[in-house]
Amino acid sequence: MTERAPPVVSMDAITKTFPGVKALDQVRLDLYAGQVTALVGENGAGKSTTVKILTGIYQPDGGTIRIDGAPIKFANANAAGAAGITAIHQETVLFDELSVAENIFIGHAPRTRLGLIDTAEMHRAAVRLLDSIGAPFDPRTRLRDLGIANKHLVAIARALSVDARVVIMDEPTAALSHKEIAELYELVETLKAQGKAILFISHKFDEIFHIADRYAVFRDGAFVGAGMIADIDEDALVKMMVGRTVDHIFPERQPNVAEDVLQVVGYAHPTEFADINFTLKRGEILGFYGLVGAGRSEFMQSLFGITKPSKGVCKINGQIKVIRSPADAVANGIVYVPEDRGKQGAVIGLPIFQNITLPSLGRTSRSGFLQLAEEFKLARDYAERLDLRAASLDQDVGNLSGGNQQKVVIAKWLATQPQVIILDEPTKGIDIGSKAAVHDFMAELAAQGLSVIMVSSEIPEVIGMSDRVIVMRDGRIEAELADDALTPETLVRHAAGITTPAQMEEA
Amino acid sequence: MTDATSQTRHIPDRLHSRLYATLRSWEALLLAVAVAIFIVNSFTSPYFLNAWNLSDATFNFTEKAMIAFAMALLIIAGEIDLSVASIIALASTAMGFAAQYGAGTPELVIIGLTVGLLCGAFNAFFVTVLGLPSIVVTIGTMSLFRGISFIILGDGAYRGYPADFAWFGQGYVFWVITVEMVLFVIIAVIYGVLLHKTNFGRAVYAIGNNPTGALFSGIRVQRVKFILFLLTGLMSGVAAICLTSRLGSTRPSIATGMELEVVTMVVLGGVNILGGSGSIPGVVIAAFVMGLVTFGLGLLNVPGIVMSIFIGLLLIGVIALPRLWTMIAARRAKP
Numbered sequence: 001m002t003e004r005a006p007p008v009v010s011m012d013a014i015t016k017t018f019p020g021v022k023a024l025d026q027v028r029l030d031l032y033a034g035q036v037t038a039l040v041g042e043n044g045a046g047k048s049t050t051v052k053i054l055t056g057i058y059q060p061d062g063g064t065i066r067i068d069g070a071p072i073k074f075a076n077a078n079a080a081g082a083a084g085i086t087a088i089h090q091e092t093v094l095f096d097e098l099s100v101a102e103n104i105f106i107g108h109a110p111r112t113r114l115g116l117i118d119t120a121e122m123h124r125a126a127v128r129l130l131d132s133i134g135a136p137f138d139p140r141t142r143l144r145d146l147g148i149a150n151k152h153l154v155a156i157a158r159a160l161s162v163d164a165r166v167v168i169m170d171e172p173t174a175a176l177s178h179k180e181i182a183e184l185y186e187l188v189e190t191l192k193a194q195g196k197a198i199l200f201i202s203h204k205f206d207e208i209f210h211i212a213d214r215y216a217v218f219r220d221g222a223f224v225g226a227g228m229i230a231d232i233d234e235d236a237l238v239k240m241m242v243g244r245t246v247d248h249i250f251p252e253r254q255p256n257v258a259e260d261v262l263q264v265v266g267y268a269h270p271t272e273f274a275d276i277n278f279t280l281k282r283g284e285i286l287g288f289y290g291l292v293g294a295g296r297s298e299f300m301q302s303l304f305g306i307t308k309p310s311k312g313v314c315k316i317n318g319q320i321k322v323i324r325s326p327a328d329a330v331a332n333g334i335v336y337v338p339e340d341r342g343k344q345g346a347v348i349g350l351p352i353f354q355n356i357t358l359p360s361l362g363r364t365s366r367s368g369f370l371q372l373a374e375e376f377k378l379a380r381d382y383a384e385r386l387d388l389r390a391a392s393l394d395q396d397v398g399n400l401s402g403g404n405q406q407k408v409v410i411a412k413w414l415a416t417q418p419q420v421i422i423l424d425e426p427t428k429g430i431d432i433g434s435k436a437a438v439h440d441f442m443a444e445l446a447a448q449g450l451s452v453i454m455v456s457s458e459i460p461e462v463i464g465m466s467d468r469v470i471v472m473r474d475g476r477i478e479a480e481l482a483d484d485a486l487t488p489e490t491l492v493r494h495a496a497g498i499t500t501p502a503q504m505e506e507a
Numbered sequence: 508m509t510d511a512t513s514q515t516r517h518i519p520d521r522l523h524s525r526l527y528a529t530l531r532s533w534e535a536l537l538l539a540v541a542v543a544i545f546i547v548n549s550f551t552s553p554y555f556l557n558a559w560n561l562s563d564a565t566f567n568f569t570e571k572a573m574i575a576f577a578m579a580l581l582i583i584a585g586e587i588d589l590s591v592a593s594i595i596a597l598a599s600t601a602m603g604f605a606a607q608y609g610a611g612t613p614e615l616v617i618i619g620l621t622v623g624l625l626c627g628a629f630n631a632f633f634v635t636v637l638g639l640p641s642i643v644v645t646i647g648t649m650s651l652f653r654g655i656s657f658i659i660l661g662d663g664a665y666r667g668y669p670a671d672f673a674w675f676g677q678g679y680v681f682w683v684i685t686v687e688m689v690l691f692v693i694i695a696v697i698y699g700v701l702l703h704k705t706n707f708g709r710a711v712y713a714i715g716n717n718p719t720g721a722l723f724s725g726i727r728v729q730r731v732k733f734i735l736f737l738l739t740g741l742m743s744g745v746a747a748i749c750l751t752s753r754l755g756s757t758r759p760s761i762a763t764g765m766e767l768e769v770v771t772m773v774v775l776g777g778v779n780i781l782g783g784s785g786s787i788p789g790v791v792i793a794a795f796v797m798g799l800v801t802f803g804l805g806l807l808n809v810p811g812i813v814m815s816i817f818i819g820l821l822l823i824g825v826i827a828l829p830r831l832w833t834m835i836a837a838r839r840a841k842p
Contacts, residue, residue, distance in 0.1 A: 304723075306722070306723070325725075325727060326722060326723055326724070326725045326726075327725045327726065327727050329725070330725035331725075336723065338723055343717070343719050343720065344719050344720055344723045345720065345723065346717075346720060347713050347716050347717040347720040347721060347724065348716065348717060348720070349712075349715075349716030349717065349783050349784070350712060350713060350716055353520070354709065354712075354713075355724075358709070358713055358721075358724045358725075358726070359724050359725040359726075361706040361709060362706070365705075365706050368705050368706050368707065369704055369705055369706075370704055370705060370706065370708075370709060376520045380518060380520075383518055384517070384518065388518065390518055391518075391519075391522055392518060392519045392520065392521055392522040393518055393519070393520050393521070394520060394521045394522065395522065412724065416725075
C-alpha cells in the first residue's frame with residue numbers, strides 16, 4: 001500500500017511569527033505521493049501561512065521541511081518551484097491579454113537558440129499539458145475570452161508546467177459551479193494517478209470527504225491532528241476544527257433588547273444574495289457568520305447604499321427608507337465599518353481629525369463653512385473615548401497602526417450618532433490588545449442603545465459577542481441561532497451546509 | 508494613583524504650529540523663487556520696474572490663472588480637464604457668431620458663460636455618469652470643441668464686437684489696475700475660500716486622497732466631480748470673454764495650447780498631479796512666477812520658443828529640487 005511509503009514532503013515543527021502574532025506554532029504536515037491530503041481549519045488557523053512556507057514565499061522561523069527525507073530550505077518561490085512544489089491559488093495572477101500558452105509558460109517559456117521564445121514548441125507543450133488535464137481549448141486563445149472555470153484550468157496547467165511533484169490547491173472550487181467542480185474532481189483523480197502529492201485546502205466538508213485520502217487539522221496556528229479520512233466522520237472533524245479552550249474573555253453583557261430599529265424584508269441582488277429577511281432590535285448585537293463568499297459583505301454594502309439591491313425594502317423605526325447611496329444611509333442613521341480599512345475605511349492622506357469629521361461636517365460647520373475649532377473638539381472627544389494612540393490630531397491617518405486606524409474609522413461613525421452600526425470583520429488583522437478594546441467598546445455601545453451588526457468569521461468572537469447569529473451560505477440566510485443552539489458546531493455546520501446528525505439518522 | 512482608566516490620554520491638536528507649517532510649505536519656497544525672479548528681472552532690464560509695463564505683463568497670466576484655480580480643484584480631486592483651451596475657442600466662436608447678429612455685451616457674456624457651462628457638463632456626463640477616465644474624455648472633447656469652431660469659421664475670423672465689450676480685456680478699473688487683474692483677485696479669493704474654508708473643499712481633498720474611502724464616508728463623490736467639471740467649464744467661459752475682448756477678434760486657433768500652460772501653472776503651484784494635495788495660494792504664486800519669467804524674458808527679447816524652454820526647465824527644476832534634496836539628505840544620513 002502507498003500508505004507505507006514515506007511522505008514526499010514532510011514539514012516538522014514549523015514555526016512562523018509575525019509582529020504580534022504567532023501564525024504557526026510547531027506544526028507538522030506530511031504529503032504522500034498519489035494521495036490527496038485535506039488541510040482543515042478555521043480562518044486564521046494558519047493554512048495560508050503553511051502554503052506560503054511550502055511555496056517559498058515565507059521562510060519559517062523554526063522547524064524543518066524535508067523532501068524525500070532530505071532537509072531543504074527554500075530561499076524564494078523559485079526554489080520551491082525547482083523542488084517540484086507548485087500551488088494553484090484562490091486567485092492566481094493570470095494575464096487577460098496574453099494567450100493561454102503564454103500564460104502557462106510565462107517566465108519559463110522554451111527558447112530558441114537565439115534566445116527568443118520558441119512559439120511552436122511552447123504551443124506543442126501547452127497542447128500536451130492541456131490534454132493531460134482534459135482542457136478542451138486552443139493554446140492560442142486569448143485568456144480573456146475564456147470563462148472562469150477554463151481560466152482555472154489554465155492556472156492548473158501553469159502550475160503543472162514546472163513538472164510538479166506536489167500540487168497545492170487552495171480553495172479551488174470557491175468560484176466554480178457544480179458541473180465545473182465535478183470536472184475538477186476528475187482532474188484531481190488524474191493527478192493522483194500520475195503519482196502527484198496533493199494538498200487540498202477547503203472549507204467544504206462534502207468536498208473533503210469526497211476527494212481526500214488524508215486529513216490534517218490546524219487550529220489557531222497549532223497542529224491538532226491528522227489521519228486517514230476513512231477513519232473519521234464529519235462530526236469528529238468539526239470538533240477537532242473548532243474545539244477550543246476560550247483564551248479571551250469577552251465582556252459580560254446584559255441584553256436589554258427593546259423595540260425593532262431595523263427591518264430588512266426580501267433583500268435580493270442578481271448575483272450576490274437573495275431573500276434576506278431579519279429584524280434588528282435596539283441595543284442588540286446581531287452576528288453574521290458564514291464562509292468567505294457567502295455574501296455577507298455584499299449584503300451589508302447594499303444596506304449601506306454602495307450597491308443597489310434588485311428587490312427588497314428596508315424599514316427604519318417602522319418607516320420605509322430608500323437608500324441609494326452611503327450618504328442616504330448615513331442620513332438615516334446606518335453606518336458601515338468596512339473590512340478593507342486602507343481602501344474603504346480611512347481616507348489615508350487626510351489628517352486624523354478630518355477623517356473623523358468627514359461625515360459630520362454638516363454639524364461642525366456653519367452654513368457650509370468649516371469651523372476648525374469645532375472639528376478638533378468633536379474629533380478629540382471620540383478619539384479619547386476610543387483611547388486612540390496618536391501623536392496629534394493633525395497627523396496623517398496613514399501613519400497609524402491598523403488597530404488605531406480602525407479606531408479612527410469607528411470614531412468617524414460614532415460621531416454621526418448613528419442608530420445602526422455595521423462592523424465588517426472589526427478585529428481582523430489587529431493585535432490582541434486592540435481587539436479587546438474594540439469588543440469592550442461594542443458592548444458599551446449596545447448598552448447605550450446602539451444596534452450593532454457584526455460580520456465576523458471568527459467563531460469565538462461571533463459566539464462571545466452576539467445576542468443572536470444569522471448564518472449565511474451561498475447568498476442566503478441558512479439559519480438564525482441564539483442561546484443554546486449557538487455553538488461552534490452548529491455555526492460550522494450551517495455555514496458549510498452539513499446536515500445535522502439527527503437528519504442523517506432519519507435518512 | 509487613581510484609577511488609570513479614568514485618565515484619558517490627551518492628544519494635542521497639532522504637532523507643529525501653523526507658522527512652522529507655513530514656513531516649511533511649498534508655497535513659501537515658491538514665494539522665495541518669485542521674489543528672486545523679481546529681483547533678477549529688475550537688474551537685467553531697466554524697463555522692468557515700470558508700473559505700466561508690469562500692468563501689461565499681468566495679461567500673461569490672468570486669463571490662464573482664472574482657469575487654473577478651477578483646474579486646481581479638479582486635479583486635487585483626481586481628475587483633469589484638457590479641453591479648457593478648446594472650450595475657449597468654442598465659447599469665443601459662439602460669441603463672435605452672436606455678435607454678427609447684433610448681440611450686445613450682456614448677451615455675449617451670457618453666451619460665453621453658458622457655452623462654458625455646457626461644455627463642462629458634457630465632460631462631466633462622460634466622466635461621472637458613464638465612469639470614463641477624464642484624461643481620455645477631455646482629450647476627445649479637446650479636438651471636438653475646437654473642431655466645431657473650425658467648421659464654423661474655417662480660415663475666417665469674427666470681428667465687429669460691440670465697443671463696450673472691450674472693457675473686459677482692455678479696460679482699467681483704476682490707474683494701472685486692469686479689469687482682468689481685479690477679476691483674477693476676486694476669482695482667486697472665491698476659489699481659495701471654496702477649497703480651504705468650506706465642506707465642499709474638504710470633500711475635494713477627501714476624494715483626491717481616496718475616492719472609495721470618501722464614498723464610504725457618505726460623500727456624494729460623483730456629484731462633487733460633476734460640479735468641478737462645471738466650474739472648469741465656467742471659468743473657461745470667463746477666460747473666453749476676457750481673451751476675446753482683449754484680442755477683439757475670434758479665430759478657431761484662439762488659445763491653442765493653453766491647456767498645458769494651465770496645467771503647468773497648477774502643478775508649479777504645488778498641486779499633486781495625482782490628486783489629494785495642493786492649495787490656491789500656491790497656484791496664485793505660480794501664476795506670478797510664470798508671468799514674471801515670461802515678462803522678464805520678453806524684455807530681453809528672448810523669442811517665444813526659448814521662453815517655453817525656460818518655463819519647462821522651471822517646472823522640472825522646482826519640482827525636482829526638493830526631491831533631490833531629500834535624496835541627498837537621506838544618503839548623507841546613512842553611515
